[in-house]
Amino acid sequence: MLRYILNRTLRSILTVVIVFVTVFMLLRFMPLNGYFTDEMLKVSDEQTRMAYLRNQGLLDPPFSQLWRFVKNLFAGDLGRSLTVYPKVPITILLCEKIPVTAAFGAASLVLGMTLGLLMGMFMARYKERLGDTLGTFYVVFVRAVPSLIYLFFIQVWVSGVLKLPLVFYEDRPESWILPTICLSLGSIAWYAIWLRRFMVDEENRDYVKFAMVKGLSKKYVLRRHLFKNAIIPIAIYLPSDILFIISGSLIIESLYAIPGTGGLLTKAIQKQDNNLVQVIVLMYAILSVLGVFLGDLLVAFVDPRIRLTEDEG
Amino acid sequence: MKRTVSLFLAIVLLASLACACQGPASDPGVQPTDGVPSGTGAGEAQPTPPEQAEPLEYVDLYKTYFTSEYPSLNYYTTVYGGVRGLAANCVEALVEPDEYGLYQPAMALSWESNEDCTVWTFHLREGVEWVDHQGNPTGMKVTAQDYVDAVRYVGDPLNGAYSLRVVRDLIEGLYDYYWGLDDIDSGTDTTTVRADLVASFDETVGVKALDEYTVQYTLSASAPYFLSLIEGSMLLLPCEYSYVTEMGEDFGIDNQHMLYCGAYYLSTFERDKKIVMTANPHYWDKDSVTIRSIEQQRLGDTMTTLEMFKRGEIDECVVESEEYSSLLGTEWEKYLAPNSFSSSTNYLWLDFGSDNPEFNAFIHNENFRKALQHSIDRESIAYLREPVTPSRLVRNTIIAETLIYDDRGVDYTDYPGLAEIKATDYYDAGKARAYMEAAVAELCDASGSILGVDAATVDMLPVAQFDVDGKLPVTLLYVGTDDEAEILMAQLLEVMIEEAIGADLIDVQLAFATGGFYSTVADPLNYDVYYDSLSVPYGDPGSQLSRLTSDGAENVGYYEVPEYDALIEQALMESDIQKRYALFAQAEAYLVNGAYVIPFISSLRGYYMTRIEPYTGPLMQFGSIKYKGMRVSAQILTADQLAAISSAYEEKKADRLSGN
Numbered sequence: 021m022l023r024y025i026l027n028r029t030l031r032s033i034l035t036v037v038i039v040f041v042t043v044f045m046l047l048r049f050m051p052l053n054g055y056f057t058d059e060m061l062k063v064s065d066e067q068t069r070m071a072y073l074r075n076q077g078l079l080d081p082p083f084s085q086l087w088r089f090v091k092n093l094f095a096g097d098l099g100r101s102l103t104v105y106p107k108v109p110i111t112i113l114l115c116e117k118i119p120v121t122a123a124f125g126a127a128s129l130v131l132g133m134t135l136g137l138l139m140g141m142f143m144a145r146y147k148e149r150l151g152d153t154l155g156t157f158y159v160v161f162v163r164a165v166p167s168l169i170y171l172f173f174i175q176v177w178v179s180g181v182l183k184l185p186l187v188f189y190e191d192r193p194e195s196w197i198l199p200t201i202c203l204s205l206g207s208i209a210w211y212a213i214w215l216r217r218f219m220v221d222e223e224n225r226d227y228v229k230f231a232m233v234k235g236l237s238k239k240y241v242l243r244r245h246l247f248k249n250a251i252i253p254i255a256i257y258l259p260s261d262i263l264f265i266i267s268g269s270l271i272i273e274s275l276y277a278i279p280g281t282g283g284l285l286t287k288a289i290q291k292q293d294n295n296l297v298q299v300i301v302l303m304y305a306i307l308s309v310l311g312v313f314l315g316d317l318l319v320a321f322v323d324p325r326i327r328l329t330e331d332e333g
Numbered sequence: 334m335k336r337t338v339s340l341f342l343a344i345v346l347l348a349s350l351a352c353a354c355q356g357p358a359s360d361p362g363v364q365p366t367d368g369v370p371s372g373t374g375a376g377e378a379q380p381t382p383p384e385q386a387e388p389l390e391y392v393d394l395y396k397t398y399f400t401s402e403y404p405s406l407n408y409y410t411t412v413y414g415g416v417r418g419l420a421a422n423c424v425e426a427l428v429e430p431d432e433y434g435l436y437q438p439a440m441a442l443s444w445e446s447n448e449d450c451t452v453w454t455f456h457l458r459e460g461v462e463w464v465d466h467q468g469n470p471t472g473m474k475v476t477a478q479d480y481v482d483a484v485r486y487v488g489d490p491l492n493g494a495y496s497l498r499v500v501r502d503l504i505e506g507l508y509d510y511y512w513g514l515d516d517i518d519s520g521t522d523t524t525t526v527r528a529d530l531v532a533s534f535d536e537t538v539g540v541k542a543l544d545e546y547t548v549q550y551t552l553s554a555s556a557p558y559f560l561s562l563i564e565g566s567m568l569l570l571p572c573e574y575s576y577v578t579e580m581g582e583d584f585g586i587d588n589q590h591m592l593y594c595g596a597y598y599l600s601t602f603e604r605d606k607k608i609v610m611t612a613n614p615h616y617w618d619k620d621s622v623t624i625r626s627i628e629q630q631r632l633g634d635t636m637t638t639l640e641m642f643k644r645g646e647i648d649e650c651v652v653e654s655e656e657y658s659s660l661l662g663t664e665w666e667k668y669l670a671p672n673s674f675s676s677s678t679n680y681l682w683l684d685f686g687s688d689n690p691e692f693n694a695f696i697h698n699e700n701f702r703k704a705l706q707h708s709i710d711r712e713s714i715a716y717l718r719e720p721v722t723p724s725r726l727v728r729n730t731i732i733a734e735t736l737i738y739d740d741r742g743v744d745y746t747d748y749p750g751l752a753e754i755k756a757t758d759y760y761d762a763g764k765a766r767a768y769m770e771a772a773v774a775e776l777c778d779a780s781g782s783i784l785g786v787d788a789a790t791v792d793m794l795p796v797a798q799f800d801v802d803g804k805l806p807v808t809l810l811y812v813g814t815d816d817e818a819e820i821l822m823a824q825l826l827e828v829m830i831e832e833a834i835g836a837d838l839i840d841v842q843l844a845f846a847t848g849g850f851y852s853t854v855a856d857p858l859n860y861d862v863y864y865d866s867l868s869v870p871y872g873d874p875g876s877q878l879s880r881l882t883s884d885g886a887e888n889v890g891y892y893e894v895p896e897y898d899a900l901i902e903q904a905l906m907e908s909d910i911q912k913r914y915a916l917f918a919q920a921e922a923y924l925v926n927g928a929y930v931i932p933f934i935s936s937l938r939g940y941y942m943t944r945i946e947p948y949t950g951p952l953m954q955f956g957s958i959k960y961k962g963m964r965v966s967a968q969i970l971t972a973d974q975l976a977a978i979s980s981a982y983e984e985k986k987a988d989r990l991s992g993n
Binding site: 057072074075106109112113172189190277279 | 402405407410411412490493495496497498512515518519582583586587603604606607630631632633636637640641644646849850851852856886887
């Protein structure tokens with residue numbers, strides 16, 4: 021097991037390094053005009069723009085920029101934003117934004133998992149009956165209809181009916197409710213449909229038939245045997261889901277004016293903020309490989325049949 | 334067991350909601366809101382529109398919103414208008430306009446200039462202190478040196494000042510100082526020591542502190558407009574240099590890393606979320622500050638502003654034309670007031686070096702340009718933005734009307750040449766056709782082939798690629814953005830140009846670009862015609878017209894009009910206001926009459942609803958809004974009330990400008 025962890029850690033580090041260096045180098049091939057807004061291009065001449073770029077270190081050779089970044093990284097300095105939040109230290113930005121997004125993400129994950137798993141169990145229990153049909157309709161609706169439509173409806177209409185604020189105010193607890201619910205709509209559907217699917221699959225297994233023949237009630241089998249086995253393929257994603265609560269939602273954070281990380285990477289790419297892009301990519305790359313890694317460990321933990329290395333078998 | 338599970342699930346759900354209701358554990362961006370008066374939030378008590386009430390009752394809290402980020406508060410380097418708005422209220426300029434646009438003392442008690450307006454001397458008030466983000470005095474006085482140091486700061490290329498060109502080129506010696514430093518930084522100049530050049534600033538650059546409270550600017554050209562430049566440019570705001578140097582790159586990263594000497598200080602700055610400006614208790618003119626607290630809430634977009642206004646969460650909102658019709662016949666109709674003015678003008682830019690050989694053959698012909706000029710139904714385009722009275726958006730001049738006045742109170746656009754253009758109704762399909770036929774007669778043979786033009790494939794990728802056959806109709810590529818409103822406008826332009834001139838003579842093709850329009854379309858000349866808008870940055874016609882000369886920065890179509898250039902050069906050297914404006918008017922009329930650019934409407938759009946009593950604060954025509962003196966009504970103002978206030982104001986303004 022220890023060897024597996026060590027081996028996997030090294031491979032994960034290698035993956036992160038490859039992803040990061042690739043993105044870092046690609047960013048240096050972007051056109052120089054991308055560092056400026058239309059407004060800046062209009063009011064400045066070529067010479068002034070070059071002076072600006074040189075002073076930001078953007079005209080230095082790519083490898084020298086990479087070396088500088090790595091050196092500063094190990095000194096705990098993530099650098100400063102270039103264009104999205106000019107001169108603001110990226111550490112400060114992340115410290116401001118991640119806690120807000122993480123709070124919403126954690127709440128919506130708990131809500132989404134709870135309601136989603138309950139709904140999945142319910143749909144599997146009453147397969148092809150009204151409850152299952154309604155659940156399927158919900159899942160299809162959430163997945164097929166462009167989210168902006170129902171999210172905007174919830175924001176304007178539901179907030180009016182329930183007398184809730186239209187946007188998020190940190191000092192008004194009731195303003196947290198709608199964004200949290202909106203954030204969890206997708207994950208409720210996801211957990212529900214996958215749990216239903218795995219539970220229905222498990223239903224046809226011999227051990228279930230055997231248990232039923234033994235005279236156990238369907239409810240008992242569902243809860244004690246089916247759920248435990250059906251949750252395993254879903255559990256593999258749990259570490260990633262937990263780690264990525266910090267990634268935020270572009271649409272919901274925009275609608276409810278939540279100052280989180282949602283859309284930060286998109287904005288940084290659009291405005292060619294190299295420093296910010298490379299830090300976020302590095303962060304997400306680490307979270308991704310860590311999520312997959314922890315997912316594998318978790319599955320091995322919850323299902324004793326799974327062995328991660330040959331010699332364990 | 335069933336009860337246990339139910340209880341567990343209930344607890345999980347409650348925990349989830351409780352978690353949602355908690356703030357982040359630690360958020361260094363969140364600042365205390367000490368000293369923010371609670372005010373009597375108008376919206377909190379007014380979920381439904383109140384009836385008209387006289388006289389108006391006022392509150393001391395103003396709730397508004399912003400949609401773009403406040404990425405950094407460094408007012409010297411920011412490209413964001415919102416930050417300039419904060420700076421205008423938090424850092425005191427030397428002068429400020431009154432409610433009629435006439436300049437009054439601010440940090441400067443008095444000022445004078447020499448005869449040709451190349452030397453301006455300001456005498457500052459004494460005893461004003463910089464305060465911190467909690468409104469506490471820092472012990473540092475605002476002195477003449479702070480205004481000198483502002484120029485020192487922006488004059489260093491390492492600091493990356495934004496929109497530096499005007500100030501850099503105007504203040505004597507600053508141009509050479511800036512490029513001298515840049516040569517050293519880039520390695521072009523290896524003999525000069527940077528520290529030596531920096532030390533020479535006080536001798537070589539035309540800004541000096543004559544004593545502790547007297548600052549003098551020496552300019553490289555006559556600038557009778559200098560006071561309006563102070564209003565419009567953030568680069569002439571003061572800074573406490575020792576503080577700024579100590580902060581280094583951290584200067585302005587949030588409200589705790591800057592100092593204040595204006596009517597307000599930033600008591601709260603939650604990045605991308607909320608900003609609170611609180612009245613500065615140590616402001617020199619604190620009795621004139623009527624709004625004690627201004628709360629700005631970030632919104633992701635403007636879709637919800639109308640609803641937020643209705644619920645009293647903000648005190649003013651813009652009503653777009655589609656929202657306008659939804660409010661007609663409702664209780665809100667009486668509050669709908671038309672926006673009255675925009676100094677920004679929309680133009681059609683023409684590419685004089687087009688890769689499209691057909692268009693290139695015609696664009697240098699004045700008859701063709703005039704055909705285009707007369708084919709555009711300005712009111713129909715304006716209707717897309719203002720369905721009720723579109724005519725008020727029509728603008729034929731480059732410089733906006735009622736914006737720049739001479740010393741007799743005469744509007745610049747009423748000067749000879751421009752007055753006629755202003756009064757002209759250019760849309761005339763008959764004239765458009767006649768001009769086009771004249772152009773065709775000069776540029777085509779009898780069979781309709783364009784002289785000197787062969788069939789070709791025009792490559793304007795990534796915007797468009799199309800074939801031309803070298804024959805009539807002339808192909809014209811109009812390029813717009815993929816914004817829905819702009820697509821509609823482009824389609825309308827296509828129809829009206831082809832109908833007025835005739836589809837047998839002109840073929841308008843449309844293309845739409847995404848992303849950075851300037852870098853994709855304008856700069857690489859991937860267009861024949863496109864539309865853009867420009868504002869006047871300070872109170873001189875030259876501020877805009879000098880950028881439209883043959884080698885001007887805004888001449889994106891690369892026309893060459895030596896007659897215009899000569900008139901502008903002459904006007905820029907003239908210090909007598911009336912003569913100066915007459916020359917500018919002559920130049921502008923030349924450019925518009927020759928249809929080198931085609932101004933057609935102002936950027937004015939839509940309606941608004943408000944609790945702000947208009948014309949109660951400084952009339953900031955070139956800078957950002959200032960809240961000092963502004964009054965917020967407890968009730969929403971009706972359109973009738975606003976019209977009555979506006980009418981009385983216009984009368985007074987006319988008197989004040991004419992010196993009565």
